[in-house]
Amino acid sequence: MTSAAAKPSRTLNRLAAQLRGSVGKCIADYRMISAGDRVMVCLSGGKDSYTLLDLLLSLQRSAPVRFELLAVNLDQKQPEFPAHVLPEYLAALGVPFHIIEQDTYSVVKRVVPEGRTMCGLCSRLRRGALYRFALERGVTKIALGHHRDDIVETLFLNLFFAGRLKAMAPKLRSDDGRHVIIRPLAYVAERDIARYARGRGFPLIPCRLCGSQDNMQRVVVKNMLQAWERDFPGRTESIFSALRHVEPAHLADPRHFDFAGLEAQRVAPMSEQDEEALAFAAAAALPA
Numbered sequence: 001m002t003s004a005a006a007k008p009s010r011t012l013n014r015l016a017a018q019l020r021g022s023v024g025k026c027i028a029d030y031r032m033i034s035a036g037d038r039v040m041v042c043l044s045g046g047k048d049s050y051t052l053l054d055l056l057l058s059l060q061r062s063a064p065v066r067f068e069l070l071a072v073n074l075d076q077k078q079p080e081f082p083a084h085v086l087p088e089y090l091a092a093l094g095v096p097f098h099i100i101e102q103d104t105y106s107v108v109k110r111v112v113p114e115g116r117t118m119c120g121l122c123s124r125l126r127r128g129a130l131y132r133f134a135l136e137r138g139v140t141k142i143a144l145g146h147h148r149d150d151i152v153e154t155l156f157l158n159l160f161f162a163g164r165l166k167a168m169a170p171k172l173r174s175d176d177g178r179h180v181i182i183r184p185l186a187y188v189a190e191r192d193i194a195r196y197a198r199g200r201g202f203p204l205i206p207c208r209l210c211g212s213q214d215n216m217q218r219v220v221v222k223n224m225l226q227a228w229e230r231d232f233p234g235r236t237e238s239i240f241s242a243l244r245h246v247e248p249a250h251l252a253d254p255r256h257f258d259f260a261g262l263e264a265q266r267v268a269p270m271s272e273q274d275e276e277a278l279a280f281a282a283a284a285a286l287p288a
Helices: 010-029 047-062 085-093 104-111 119-136 148-161 190-200 217-231 235-243 272-285
Strands: 038-043 068-075 097-101 141-143 171-173 180-182
Touching: 010 047, 010 190, 038 047, 038 119, 047 068, 047 190, 068 119, 085 097, 097 119, 119 141, 148 190, 148 217, 148 235, 217 235
Parallel strands: 038 068, 038 141, 068 097, 141 180
Antiparallel strands: 171 180
16 A cells, blocks of 8 residues: 555646646647557656656546557667666556667767767667667657757757757658657656656666767757756747747748749739728728
8 A cells, every 4th residue: 555655746746737738738739649559659768758658658548549658668788787677667567668679889889989979870770770660560659758958959959060940840750751750748848857757756777878978069058058047047948939930931041931932922012093992991981
C-alpha cells in the first residue's frame, strides 16, 4: 500500500496537468497522432524522453483515438552505461519496449578527432538505427523528446553558424520520406521538464560520450538564452511564438514569396468615377 509520503504533491499534480495540457494541445495543433498509429517513443535515459513517455502514457488512457506506444532505447555501448536501468524501469511500468544494441560509440571515437564535437556523427548513427527499426516494426510515428528550448536553440545555431533561418519542426517528414517525426514537447519549457523529472524521480542516465563537451556551440547558445531569460523573463517563449507566426513577405527568400510577381499583383489606381461613388456612399452613411 502506498504511503501518504509517497503520494505526488499538489505542486507536482498541478505541474503534471500543465504539461499534459501543453502536450495535448501540441498534438492537436499539428495533428501528430491519429487513430491506429503505432508511436515509437525514443528513450535516451534523459529527463526529456522520460517525461515524453510518461505524458504520452497518461494521454493514451483518455485520448479520443486509440494508438499504440512502443518505447525504444538504443544501447550505443558507451563505457559504464548502466544497461539494466531502462529495461527494469520499462518492465515495471508495463509498457512494450525494445532495446537496440549497436556499438556506435566505437565508431564515433574512431572517426571524430580528439577535442571535436561528437554530437553530429553520433546523432546521425543513432537516427539511422532508429529509422531502420521503425521500418521493421511498422511504426507510423517516431516521437522525440525535443522541447521548446531545444527548438529555439536550434534556431540561433542555424542563424549564427549556418546562415539559415531554420529551427526544428514540431512535425516533419524524414529526409528519405519514409517516416513522420513528432515532437510533442514542443510547447514545453525545459525548466518545467526538469522540475517534473525531479518530482517523478526518473532514473536518469547521463550521456558520458559528449556531456562534458562544454565548448559545443549549443552550450554557448543555451547560455546566451538563459542569460536573456534571466534579464527578460518570457523572451524564449516570445521567440518560439515568432516561429509560429512567420511572415514570408517580410523576410528575403524568393523561394518562399513571389517578390518578382509583386508588380502584377498591384491593385490598379482608383478611377475618378470610383472615387466619386465612394464619396457618395460615405456621405449616405452619415446620420441626417
